[in-house]
Every structure is written in structure tokens, then in C-alpha cells.
Amino acid sequence: MKILSGLTGTINSLTSVVIALLGLGIVVALLGGNIPFVGGVAENIVSLVQGLGDAGIVGLIAAIIILNLYK
Numbered sequence: 001m002k003i004l005s006g007l008t009g010t011i012n013s014l015t016s017v018v019i020a021l022l023g024l025g026i027v028v029a030l031l032g033g034n035i036p037f038v039g040g041v042a043e044n045i046v047s048l049v050q051g052l053g054d055a056g057i058v059g060l061i062a063a064i065i066i067l068n069l070y071k
Contacts, residue, residue, distance in 0.1 A: 025041035052059035 022041070026045065029041045052063050055062065
């Protein structure tokens with residue numbers, strides 16, 4: 001059980017880091033910076049939201065599942 005607990009903690013820490021980097025990427029992209037590895041973050045998020053919107057109820061269910069994964 002210690003191994004599983006350690007693995008879960010590591011995954012939670014990595015998820016927190018990725019979410020923080022995503023937020024930083026969005027801010028930099030909105031400020032107009034065209035920095036490599038960051039430039040297309042806002043466009044990718046917009047296309048993801050549009051894809052979920054076009055999917056209708058399936059997109060709504062997918063969005064709920066994604067949000068529950070981050071809680």
C-alpha cells in the first residue's frame with residue numbers, strides 16, 4: 001500500500017505542476033508573447049472547447065469527467 005500511496009502522491013504532484021504550467025502558458029499567450037512551446041496554448045484550448053461544444057451531450061459528459069479528474 002505504501003507504493004500505491006507514493007505513486008498517487010507523485011501523480012497528484014505532477015498534475016499540479018502541469019496545471020500551473022498550463023495557466024502560465026495561457027497568460028503568456030494572452031499577453032501576446034510568441035514564445036516557443038507556449039505560442040499555441042490558447043488556440044488549442046479554444047479548439048478543445050469548440051470540439052466539446054460540437055459534440056453536444058457527449059461533450060458535456062466528457063467535460064464533466066475531465067473536471068472530476070482534476071478535483
